[in-house]
Amino acid sequence: MTCDELRLDYLLYALGVLEDPERSEVRAHVGRGCEACLAGLRDARVLAFAMGSAVVGPNPSPQLRNRILAAANGISERRWNWFTALVAAGATALLAAGLMFYQAGSSRAELAEARVAAQRSGAEAAVMRQALELIQAPETREVTFGQDQPAPPRGRVFFRTSDVLLIASRLPPPPPGKTYEMWIISGGKPAPAGLFSSSQTGNAIHLFSPTAPPTQSDVVAVTLEAAGGVAAPTSKPIIVAPL
Amino acid sequence: MFPLILAVVTKGDGDLMGRLQRRDPQALAELYDRYGQVVFRLILRMVRDNGVAEDLVQETFLRVWNRVGGFDSDRGAVGPWLLAVARNRAIDYLRSQSRRAESAIDLNETEHPELFADLSTAALDFDLVRQVKRALDQLDSQSRQAIELAYFEGMSQTEIAERMGQPLGTIKTWTRRAIQQMRAALGGAVPA
Numbered sequence: 001m002t003c004d005e006l007r008l009d010y011l012l013y014a015l016g017v018l019e020d021p022e023r024s025e026v027r028a029h030v031g032r033g034c035e036a037c038l039a040g041l042r043d044a045r046v047l048a049f050a051m052g053s054a055v056v057g058p059n060p061s062p063q064l065r066n067r068i069l070a071a072a073n074g075i076s077e078r079r080w081n082w083f084t085a086l087v088a089a090g091a092t093a094l095l096a097a098g099l100m101f102y103q104a105g106s107s108r109a110e111l112a113e114a115r116v117a118a119q120r121s122g123a124e125a126a127v128m129r130q131a132l133e134l135i136q137a138p139e140t141r142e143v144t145f146g147q148d149q150p151a152p153p154r155g156r157v158f159f160r161t162s163d164v165l166l167i168a169s170r171l172p173p174p175p176p177g178k179t180y181e182m183w184i185i186s187g188g189k190p191a192p193a194g195l196f197s198s199s200q201t202g203n204a205i206h207l208f209s210p211t212a213p214p215t216q217s218d219v220v221a222v223t224l225e226a227a228g229g230v231a232a233p234t235s236k237p238i239i240v241a242p243l
Numbered sequence: 244m245f246p247l248i249l250a251v252v253t254k255g256d257g258d259l260m261g262r263l264q265r266r267d268p269q270a271l272a273e274l275y276d277r278y279g280q281v282v283f284r285l286i287l288r289m290v291r292d293n294g295v296a297e298d299l300v301q302e303t304f305l306r307v308w309n310r311v312g313g314f315d316s317d318r319g320a321v322g323p324w325l326l327a328v329a330r331n332r333a334i335d336y337l338r339s340q341s342r343r344a345e346s347a348i349d350l351n352e353t354e355h356p357e358l359f360a361d362l363s364t365a366a367l368d369f370d371l372v373r374q375v376k377r378a379l380d381q382l383d384s385q386s387r388q389a390i391e392l393a394y395f396e397g398m399s400q401t402e403i404a405e406r407m408g409q410p411l412g413t414i415k416t417w418t419r420r421a422i423q424q425m426r427a428a429l430g431g432a433v434p435a
Contacts, residue, residue, distance in 0.1 A: 046371070
């Protein structure tokens with residue numbers, strides 16, 4: 001058969017429903033590199049795409065997006081909530097959006113808000129990627145803090161050999177001239193682990209790479225200190241999270 | 244509503260696919276944001292069950308996520324590839340439900356990433372989608388039913404003939420007429 005005779009069969013071939021003898025003819029033309037047939041098939045694939053795109057109907061549920069991303073990353077739904085919160089970041093965006101997923105029963109509206117925030121990009125993207133990688137890593141461990149307190153900061157610490165990530169809510173912004181400082185207390189001795197702030201809505205995220213791997217006998221703590229930080233804590237810890 | 248987003252989504256896909264190949268989870272999120280609605284609507288149109296459709300959308304994106312390494316991000320058109328994968332997932336489901344025999348053509352053969360290289364991305368825009376929709380609307384009912392059975396149910400012409408109770412030759416005439424009319428309606432958008 002000639003290319004001209006086959007040109008109305010390209011679409012069915014591209015759709016996988018063309019039968020013999022036309023199918024074998026198209027295959028033979030393609031097999032010998034027939035330019036006309038190859039071009040016709042490319043156009044047929046564009047047409048098939050347009051036909052599929054022309055379908056009208058309802059939208060998928062808002063949860064589907066999270067399901068797919070969680071499955072792709074091989075992480076549990078529980079961790080996915082944190083993952084989403086982090087993606088929602090670009091740190092300041094995260095602080096603004098809050099650790100909404102820390103609260104039980106995240107609403108659809110919150111998920112939608114997180115999606116919007118997730119589309120933002122910021123200077124903290126590299127940090128966020130590192131945080132995401134940390135949360136997803138199979139060797140990462142996590143502990144919670146503040147669960148049994150009436151009105152404290154609450155949150156989690158994710159940690160592994162090379163990283164410690166603190167995520168907190170209900171942590172008011174530090175007063176002017178002050179900052180939060182994280183500590184890793186090992187053998188009763190606190191080592192500085194970086195400065196951070198929190199948002200107006202009381203949310204904070206802080207990632208630190210310690211020189212020595214944290215162990216499960218260590219404690220992560222946070223104190224309020226003078227801006228610029230101090231070498232040793234000078235106030236009572238606001239957050240205490242035994243690893 | 245037409246997926247207006249199609250007018251712009253095909254333009255920046257190269258960078259997106261590159262990031263997907265580097266296993267950037269955010270890139271998958273962006274891919275979903277660009278195409279999730281279109282993929283879902285297509286699959287729902289085919290399987291007519293919301294829950295099943297969502298499961299198949301998930302399968303579609305995971306399949307692309309896991310096979311994106313074979314995609315040429317400089318030459319490939321991800322939208323057509325993604326929809327081909329979606330359609331195949333839905334056809335697989337329909338076949339499993341109806342116990343229909345598999346088509347002589349392996350569906351995997353129709354969704355190989357290399358097949359979606361060098362497509363005319365200039366044609367992948369909203370105008371094309373609108374023109375195709377209009378052309379489909381203008382088809383006579385028999386031609387339209389025949390081409391829709393081929394597209395949305397993955398039926399061969401023999402199967403369509405059985406479904407519609409018509410001779411195979413008649414079905415071939417109808418499907419070719421449908422394709423011819425669509426191509427005519429499209430004018431230069433999809434060159435002959």
